[in-house]
Amino acid sequence: xxxxxxxxxxxxxxxxxxxxxxxxxxxxxxxxxxxxxxxxxxxxxxxxxxxxxxxxxxxxxxxxxxxxxxxxxxxxxxxxxxxxxxxxxxxxxxxxxxxxxxxxxxxxxxxxxxxxxxxxxxxxxxxxxxxxxxxxxxxxxxxxxxxxxxxxxxxxxxxxxxxxxxxxxxxxxxxxxxxxxxxxxxxxxxxxxxxxxxxxxxxxxxxxxxxxxxxxxxxxxxxxxxxxxxxxxxxxxxxxxxxxxxxxxxxxxxxxxxxxxxxxxxxxxxxxxxxxxxxxxxxxxxxxxxxxxxxxxxxxxxxxxxxxxxxxxxxxxxxxxxxxxxxxxxxxxxxxxxxxxxxxxxxxxxxxxxxxxxxxxxxxxxxxxxxxxxxxxxxxxxxxxx
Amino acid sequence: xxxxxxxxxxxxxxxxxxxxxxxxxxxxxxxxxxxxxxxxxxxxxxxxxxxxxxxxxxxxxxxxxxxxxxxxxxxxxxxxxxxxxxxxxxxxxxxxxxxxxxxxxxxx
Numbered sequence: 154x155x156x157x158x159x160x161x162x163x164x165x166x167x168x169x170x171x172x173x174x175x176x177x178x179x180x181x182x183x184x185x186x187x188x189x190x191x192x193x194x195x196x197x198x199x200x201x202x203x204x205x206x207x208x209x210x211x212x213x214x215x216x217x218x219x220x221x222x223x224x225x226x227x228x229x230x231x232x233x234x235x236x237x238x239x240x241x242x243x244x245x246x247x248x249x250x251x252x253x254x255x256x257x258x259x260x261x262x263x264x265x266x267x268x269x270x271x272x273x274x275x276x277x278x279x280x281x282x283x284x285x286x287x288x289x290x291x292x293x294x295x296x297x298x299x300x301x302x303x304x305x306x307x308x309x310x311x312x313x314x315x316x317x318x319x320x321x322x323x324x325x326x327x328x329x330x331x332x333x334x335x336x337x338x339x340x341x342x343x344x345x346x347x348x349x350x351x352x353x354x355x356x357x358x359x360x361x362x363x364x365x366x367x368x369x370x371x372x373x374x375x376x377x378x379x380x381x382x383x384x385x386x387x388x389x390x391x392x393x394x395x396x397x398x399x400x401x402x403x404x405x406x407x408x409x410x411x412x413x414x415x416x417x418x419x420x421x422x423x424x425x426x427x428x429x430x431x432x433x434x435x436x437x438x439x440x441x442x443x444x445x446x447x448x449x450x451x452x453x454x455x456x457x458x459x460x461x462x463x464x465x466x467x468x469x470x471x472x473x474x475x476x477x478x479x480x481x482x483x484x485x486x487x488x489x490x491x492x493x494x495x496x497x498x499x500x501x502x503x504x505x506x507x508x509x510x511x512x513x514x515x516x517x518x519x520x521x522x523x524x525x526x527x528x529x530x531x532x533x534x535x536x537x538x539x
Numbered sequence: 540x541x542x543x544x545x546x547x548x549x550x551x552x553x554x555x556x557x558x559x560x561x562x563x564x565x566x567x568x569x570x571x572x573x574x575x576x577x578x579x580x581x582x583x584x585x586x587x588x589x590x591x592x593x594x595x596x597x598x599x600x601x602x603x604x605x606x607x608x609x610x611x612x613x614x615x616x617x618x619x620x621x622x623x624x625x626x627x628x629x630x631x632x633x634x635x636x637x638x639x640x641x642x643x644x645x646x647x
Binding site: 309310311340345370375390392396403475 | 562563592607612614627629632633637639640641642
């Protein structure tokens with residue numbers, strides 16, 4: 154059994170990072186959260202634009218995303234910052250995150266008596282929380298506990314020819330070790346959903362693939378627009394991708410060849426091991442944020458055009474098959490698979506290289522996005538603002 | 540999916556033997572000859588326009604509304620007639636899926 158060094162959490166889950174996470178429950182608490190984060194350098198914050206004037210599915214989604222980020226085992230402790238009159242229920246959020254056994258504190262700006270007092274009190278709480286987690290050691294944990302998200306963004310023709318098939322080999326290796334792969338982006342299986350559905354373990358799971366794609370396409374019909382221009386994006390088109398079908402067919406190979414165990418709602422906790430599909434937007438930040446909230450430990454992210462996307466709590470590893478992007482955006486790219494395009498390396502070799510880097514980064518080496526401080530986070534929106 | 544190999548100095552790649560397009564592995568000038576392999580055979584084709592790296596070139600005649608095939612799968616339909624050697628992209632093929640602009644009234 155292959156072992157890696159990770160953090161064992163009180164609820165038994167494995168984490169590969171040990172973050173102190175500061176969560177504003179509402180957009181109004183962003184500034185106070187950011188100031189607290191600045192005074193506690195080892196912490197990360199997730200400012201976002203939601204948390205109030207939301208009902209129904211939107212309210213539930215915001216709650217689910219914030220709770221999921223707090224529960225992710227890459228997070229050692231959580232500080233919640235609320236305003237006091239918002240839709241999101243901070244006490245409920247606190248209770249849910251505390252269910253994992255990790256320390257959680259909560260400060261309310263109205264209760265504290267304004268921004269200055271909230272920042273002061275919050276900074277003290279952040280320092281105290283950090284002391285509780287700073288000495289948690291890494292221990293030996295089976296690689297089979299790793300949950301790896303696979304994602305692509307800023308795709309071009311090399312994504313389908315080279316970087317995604319290479320990542321697919323890595324996915325197969327992770328599953329062979331007993332681990333878990335999560336693929337998202339419902340948008341980007343349109344035109345290739347029959348191939349994803351064919352890999353499903355049974356008809357019920359296959360039907361879920363079709364149902365999520367149908368729901369998405371119906372929404373595009375309701376809007377009355379051609380997807381092209383939005384997805385494939387202008388950059389995808391410049392990179393040679395002509396239609397969403399072509400993009401999708403290039404996308405799906407990144408999940409490898411394992412049977413699809415189940416299809417899950419957006420940001421839903423991953424219930425078992427193996428290959429899962431998660432309903433999500435194709436939008437890079439929204440999808441990676443949803444994966445983090447689902448408990449994914451890290452994301453392998455292929456790109457042809459080059460994109461800097463990171464996340465506050467999970468490493469995002471950049472893999473390209475475009476040699477120009479690999480040199481032009483060397484700051485951002487962790488793995489260059491373009492030797493495959495020249496016949497100098499096989500897809501298997503490139504998949505092995507990605508696997509080795511996944512192991513290194515799981516054990517604490519920093520991904521380029523982490524080195525650069527990329528911490529993008531966003532919560533996708535379903536309906537209107539009230 | 541076809542095995543990626545460039546041993547014969549191929550300048551483009553065909554992913555499946557039923558494809559009617561190849562993907563360019565380098566920028567190609569108008570009139571330049573390019574090579575691809577299909578069914579293990581090396582084939583040659585002359586580009587009718589300058590075509591950038593990563594973009595597609597027709598390797599078979601494609602009629603209007605005919606499927607455009609890459610990876611052995613349908614990636615869209617030709618909007619006009621396309622002849623071998625022509626650049627295949629958004630000016631002459633359309634997606635079939637995600638076309639809210641073509642949705643008929645009354646659909647839910």
